[in-house]
Amino acid sequence: MNRRTFLTWAATGVASAAVAPSSAWPGVSRRVPDDPYGCLVDLTRCVGCRKCEQACNTVNNLPAPSVPFDDMLVFDSQRRPTPQSFTVVNRYHTGKVDDRNRLVPTYVKVQCMHCQDPACVSACIVGALTKRDNGAVHYDESKCIGCRYCMIACPFQIPQYEYNDPITPRVRKCTFCFERISQPGGVPGCAAICPVEAITFGKRNVLLALAAQRIEAEPARYIPHIYGASEVGGTSWLYISGEPFEKLGFLTLPHRPIPQTTESIQHGIFAYFWAPLTLYGLLGAIMYGTHRRQKQEQQTSEDKGDGP
Amino acid sequence: MSERHRAAPLAVPLWTPGVLVLVALMIPGFVFVVARFVGGLGAVTNLSQTSPWGIWVAIDVATGVALAAGGFTTAALAHVFGRQAYETITRPALLTAMLGYTFVPIALMIDIGRYWAIWHPIIYWQGNSVLFEVAMCVVIYTNVLYIEFLPIVAERYKHGVRLPGPLSVLNGVLEKFLQVADRTLDRVMWVFILAGVVLSCMHQSGLGSLMLIAPTKLHALWYTPILPLLFLISAVAVGFPMVIFENVLASASLPIEDETPVLSQLSRYTFLFIGIYGVLKIGDLLVRGTYRFLFEASAQSFSFLVEIVVGVFLPFVLLGMPTVRRSRRGLFISACLIIAGVVLNRLNVFLVGYRSPYAVVGYWPSIGELAVTTALTAAIVFLYRVLVTYLPVLPPRIPSHGTSLGVTHSVPGRAES
Numbered sequence: 001m002n003r004r005t006f007l008t009w010a011a012t013g014v015a016s017a018a019v020a021p022s023s024a025w026p027g028v029s030r031r032v033p034d035d036p037y038g039c040l041v042d043l044t045r046c047v048g049c050r051k052c053e054q055a056c057n058t059v060n061n062l063p064a065p066s067v068p069f070d071d072m073l074v075f076d077s078q079r080r081p082t083p084q085s086f087t088v089v090n091r092y093h094t095g096k097v098d099d100r101n102r103l104v105p106t107y108v109k110v111q112c113m114h115c116q117d118p119a120c121v122s123a124c125i126v127g128a129l130t131k132r133d134n135g136a137v138h139y140d141e142s143k144c145i146g147c148r149y150c151m152i153a154c155p156f157q158i159p160q161y162e163y164n165d166p167i168t169p170r171v172r173k174c175t176f177c178f179e180r181i182s183q184p185g186g187v188p189g190c191a192a193i194c195p196v197e198a199i200t201f202g203k204r205n206v207l208l209a210l211a212a213q214r215i216e217a218e219p220a221r222y223i224p225h226i227y228g229a230s231e232v233g234g235t236s237w238l239y240i241s242g243e244p245f246e247k248l249g250f251l252t253l254p255h256r257p258i259p260q261t262t263e264s265i266q267h268g269i270f271a272y273f274w275a276p277l278t279l280y281g282l283l284g285a286i287m288y289g290t291h292r293r294q295k296q297e298q299q300t301s302e303d304k305g306d307g308p
Numbered sequence: 309m310s311e312r313h314r315a316a317p318l319a320v321p322l323w324t325p326g327v328l329v330l331v332a333l334m335i336p337g338f339v340f341v342v343a344r345f346v347g348g349l350g351a352v353t354n355l356s357q358t359s360p361w362g363i364w365v366a367i368d369v370a371t372g373v374a375l376a377a378g379g380f381t382t383a384a385l386a387h388v389f390g391r392q393a394y395e396t397i398t399r400p401a402l403l404t405a406m407l408g409y410t411f412v413p414i415a416l417m418i419d420i421g422r423y424w425a426i427w428h429p430i431i432y433w434q435g436n437s438v439l440f441e442v443a444m445c446v447v448i449y450t451n452v453l454y455i456e457f458l459p460i461v462a463e464r465y466k467h468g469v470r471l472p473g474p475l476s477v478l479n480g481v482l483e484k485f486l487q488v489a490d491r492t493l494d495r496v497m498w499v500f501i502l503a504g505v506v507l508s509c510m511h512q513s514g515l516g517s518l519m520l521i522a523p524t525k526l527h528a529l530w531y532t533p534i535l536p537l538l539f540l541i542s543a544v545a546v547g548f549p550m551v552i553f554e555n556v557l558a559s560a561s562l563p564i565e566d567e568t569p570v571l572s573q574l575s576r577y578t579f580l581f582i583g584i585y586g587v588l589k590i591g592d593l594l595v596r597g598t599y600r601f602l603f604e605a606s607a608q609s610f611s612f613l614v615e616i617v618v619g620v621f622l623p624f625v626l627l628g629m630p631t632v633r634r635s636r637r638g639l640f641i642s643a644c645l646i647i648a649g650v651v652l653n654r655l656n657v658f659l660v661g662y663r664s665p666y667a668v669v670g671y672w673p674s675i676g677e678l679a680v681t682t683a684l685t686a687a688i689v690f691l692y693r694v695l696v697t698y699l700p701v702l703p704p705r706i707p708s709h710g711t712s713l714g715v716t717h718s719v720p721g722r723a724e725s
């Protein structure tokens with residue numbers, strides 16, 4: 001990394017993410033993968049063809065959608081991922097016009113962000129959700145009990161639930177094509193199919209550098225922010241854009257990992273069970289004291305001959 | 309403990325009109341539970357992708373656990389701190405706690421999607437999860453409560469287990485078990501009493517930590533790092549009001565001893581804890597600067613103000629007055645306010661204050677959810693009534709004309725008459 005690239009990184013707020021967030025929190029046993037994969041989505045390139053949605057549907061054996069993938073009328077309303085569709089593309093008009101005074105649309109692909117330090121993984125009561133070394137936040141339905149705490153925890157509101165399945169409802173979300181990227185040379189379905197190279201798959205560190213390079217090379221085309229570089233401590237999916245992210249349905253989120261508060265409280269209180277054991281000992285001592293005193297009082301009153 | 313205050317089975321008929329009403333309240337809930345297991349959560353609840361938790365979590369689990377706090381607070385007062393004057397109220401409080409905790413897994417079985425996997429946390433440990441910590445504590449504490457309750461069963465049945473029909477083959481074994489339990493438990497009970505208090509402190513505060521995983525979703529009026537402490541203190545504060553609430557209600561329909569003097573004494577502790585809670589709540593608003601949200605005229609700000617004024621200020625002022633503390637009605641009203649405040653607080657933290665991004669529909673409980681919650685509550689009250697009828701939990705009232713205690717102490721078989 002040369003000096004100029006580094007400066008761009010600093011300007012885009014990446015520096016804060018480059019420092020491993022866990023190191024600042026002693027006692028918090030957090031393992032963020034060192035060299036995970038990621039995807040860089042360049043919103044200035046996306047043309048809204050919905051090929052990524054279609055590929056996702058095929059790769060994950062999802063049911064056919066009610067509206068076909070070549071029907072562009074779906075853009076008239078904002079959509080969110082559902083239990084049957086792990087990714088959706090939405091269209092935004094931010095007010096930017098082209099040289100013929102027509103509104104320029106911006107298309108935004110939505111899916112699980114695969115956080116570096118995911119709130120859902122920290123929340124999951126049975127460890128059905130795990131952050132894998134390759135970057136994927138992986139869901140194991142054989143462990144899941146269906147408590148839906150992951151849905152409470154996710155800051156991006158991604159996990160979807162099969163409410164109408166009475167026996168084996170699942171949490172559904174983008175898998176990062178876990179099986180595919182576990183193979184050598186494997187690429188997620190959406191990234192593989194994208195005809196305009198709006199989605200780039202690769203090592204997250206490489207993608208961060210690539211994003212910074214693109215922003216630096218064409219400052220007029222991009223706003224100086226890599227979304228996902230440091231949001232909630234960093235995500236495996238990264239976005240660069242020509243429009244401010246808050247105008248494109250992106251949430252403004254804190255830059256510290258979501259699980260830090262609960263985990264530092266929990267691990268602080270329960271490290272070596274010192275707090276419960278101390279409380280137990282203290283109450284035990286009080287109990288012993290009161291009972292001995294009562295016995296003595298009973299003894300004295302019996303000695304005086306006015307016992308019960 | 310004086311003879312006057314001895315707990316005994318109550319010689320009263322079980323199937324009164326009130327009890328029949330309880331049974332009637334259970335029936336629609338049962339129908340909706342069947343519907344839920346046939347059609348899934350979506351068939352019965354108003355849960356959505358942006359409102360994954362409804363009243364089955366907020367009321368049946370989170371609030372239920374808080375309202376069962378009378379068990380550990382009275383146990384601590386009477387057994388750990390040796391205030392023997394409160395011995396009489398430990399048994400009903402213990403019973404309420406036991407029933408409250410028994411219904412937590414029942415409510416969870418209905419709420420979680422894969423109910424048949426409810427035992428998974430016992431083998432798939434996930435120590436970073438607050439929910440895991442809460443679940444483990446609740447599982448262990450529920451068993452501790454059963455052990456604490458066992459001597460009451462032994463006291464009643466150790467010399468006469470008479471199960472009907474084919475179950476009678478178990479009579480000998482059960483009787484032996486109760487006799488052994490009666491002999492041994494007394495010596496080791498301190499282990500369980502202390503464990504009960506410690507486990508309660510752990511998971512009552514843990515329930516408060518649950519929503520700390522959602523800093524961007526829980527409204528700033530409630531999202532505070534001291535949420536676990538607030539949950540713990542409010543659980544301690546609501547413990548004795550629950551005892552007061554139950555005792556007043558029970559004495560309205562059952563021939564039991566008037567405990568107003570004991571309850572008056574208890575209310576002094578509540579006055580202290582509700583005061584500490586109020587100071588923490590206000591201090592938190594000031595320190596975090598969230599008082600500016602108080603008058604934003606949203607559902608959240610309104611709900612927060614009601615929670616604070618009705619559930620904290622009003623009972624604090626009332627209990628500060630000696631005349632209120634001495635009067636049965638004053639105690640009951642103050643207790644109701646504190647209980648309502650804690651219920652509203654739990655609802656606020658889990659439902660009202662939870663604002664999901666991208667939500668297109670808000671959450672409001674469906675008829676089915678309300679029916680099931682009503683049924684579970686009615687079932688707890690029904691079981692309370694059944695158990696105090698047949699087991700020595702409450703001290704029966706001594707008739708003013710007679711001197712014989714035997715009149716109100718039922719003998720086996722009497723209760724059904």
